[in-house]
Structure formats: C-alpha cells, structure tokens
Amino acid sequence: MTNGGELSPEVLAAVAQKLQDLSHKTVINLDDLIKSTKFSKQEIRTMYRGFKQECPGGAVNEDTFKEIYEKFFPYGNATCYAHHIFKAFDVNNTGAISFRDMLVSLSTLLHGTLHDQLKWTFRVYDLNGDGLSLRMSWAMFWLASTS
Numbered sequence: 001m002t003n004g005g006e007l008s009p010e011v012l013a014a015v016a017q018k019l020q021d022l023s024h025k026t027v028i029n030l031d032d033l034i035k036s037t038k039f040s041k042q043e044i045r046t047m048y049r050g051f052k053q054e055c056p057g058g059a060v061n062e063d064t065f066k067e068i069y070e071k072f073f074p075y076g077n078a079t080c081y082a083h084h085i086f087k088a089f090d091v092n093n094t095g096a097i098s099f100r101d102m103l104v105s106l107s108t109l110l111h112g113t114l115h116d117q118l119k120w121t122f123r124v125y126d127l128n129g130d131g132l133s134l135r136m137s138w139a140m141f142w143l144a145s146t147s
Contacts, residue, residue: 037107059096062086088123
C-alpha cells in the first residue's frame with residue numbers, strides 16, 4: 001500500500017493477472033459430464049488427462065486442433081478437412097473446443113443414436129452453416145478432403 005492507503009500499481013497488476021488467470025481456468029463438473037455423455041467416470045478422467053496434456057489452457061484453438069489432427073492423418077493436406085471437423089466440435093462457435101465440447105461430440109459419435117450421429121455429421125458438411133446441404137457444399141467438401 002502507498003501512504004494514502006491505496007494499492008501500488010504492482011499489487012494492482014498482480015491482482016489483475018491473478019483474476020485473468022482464474023477466469024481462464026476451466027471447472028469440470030464430472031457428474032454433469034457423466035449425465036451428458038455415455039462415458040464412465042474413469043473414461044472421462046482418462047480423456048481429461050490426455051486433453052490437459054495436449055491443451056494445458058483447457059481449450060483447443062483451431063491451429064492446435066489442426067496439428068493434433070495431422071498427427072492422426074499424416075498423409076496429404078488435412079488442413080481444410082480439419083477446419084470443418086473443428087467447426088463441428090466447436091458447438092458454441094467460440095473459436096475453441098472445450099473439454100466438454102469434445103466429450104459431448106465424441107459421445108454422440110461413439111454412443112449416440114443413428115439420428116444424432118447423422119445430425120452431427122451434417123454439421124461437418126454444412127459448410128456455410130445455413131442448415132442446407134447442397135450439392136455444391138458436398139463438392140467443395142470432397143475437394144477439400146482430397147487435396
């Protein structure tokens with residue numbers, strides 16, 4: 001504190017940094033994830049460890065997603081296809097995939113009904129987000145995935 005009882009600029013900066021760090025910290029509600037997905041507590045914990053290892057900040061941005069995606073599909077240019085997959089995982093259009101986003105999408109793909117799986121897949125192919133899947137969108141997607 002300064003003589004007038006005010007906090008010094010250094011203390012204010014440290015408090016501001018701590019508040020910013022806390023605002024980025026992700027809180028995982030395990031019970032909610034168990035109810036929202038068809039994964040067990042142990043499966044969620046295992047996936048969370050891997051997620052935190054790859055994405056210590058608690059979310060995956062598109063560039064990081066592309067890097068991870070290219071590890072699984074090293075042949076060819078997966079960048080454009082990874083962009084469309086990223087958009088389907090980023091359900092809130094925040095520009096980042098949270099652990100919850102990833103888990104809900106994986107649960108849909110692995111354990112969801114055929115209808116839910118088709119709805120999720122449609123989001124990948126709906127390139128302009130208008131809710132319609134046109135022949136041009138399919139052609140553009142095919143070109144992107146084969147280049």
